[in-house]
Amino acid sequence: MNACEKANIQLIVNFHGADISVHAVLEEYKERYLKLFKIAKVVIGVSKIMCEKLETLGCDKNKFLYLPCHPDPKFFNLATNLQSKNLLAVGRFVDKKNPVLNIACF
Numbered sequence: 001m002n003a004c005e006k007a008n009i010q011l012i013v014n015f016h017g018a019d020i021s022v023h024a025v026l027e028e029y030k031e032r033y034l035k036l037f038k039i040a041k042v043v044i045g046v047s048k049i050m051c052e053k054l055e056t057l058g059c060d061k062n063k064f065l066y067l068p069c070h071p072d073p074k075f076f077n078l079a080t081n082l083q084s085k086n087l088l089a090v091g092r093f094v095d096k097k098n099p100v101l102n103i104a105c106f
Contacts (some may be wrong), residue, residue, distance in 0.1 A: 001035065001036050001039060001040075002033070004039065004063065009028055010041040011036075011039055011040045011041060012027040012040065012041060012043075012044065013036060013043050014067075015041070015043070015044065015045055015050055015054065016069070017046075020045075020050055020053055020054065020057075021050075021068075026045075026057070028097060030057075033058070033059075037054075037057075037063070040063060040064055040097045041063070042064075042065050043059050043063045043064055043068055044064075044066075044067050045064060045067070046067060046068055046069045047066075051064045059104070080105070087106050105106045
């Protein structure tokens with residue numbers, strides 16, 4: 001945020017989850033979020049509830065871009081091969097994504 005402000009670069013912010021829903025995070029960053037909302041050109045929320053929360057926290061609703069994180073509807077029309085032994089899992093290698101458990105499940 002500060003680097004973009006100093007360099008006069010437009011800032012687009014994308015909120016995903018804990019950054020806008022965990023009370024301790026909101027308390028810790030409340031003042032910074034208010035500054036962020038003023039500086040940001042666009043503030044992306046991945047759910048309508050998240051966008052409502054952003055507005056409650058002081059973000060101008062004219063800056064919101066509702067951009068849900070879900071697959072294109074065409075994804076659900078793909079043919080499946082239930083006999084295939086291929087598996088694809090996408091996620092960061094962090095404890096909460098638990099890639100080892102993903103592998104163990106299959």
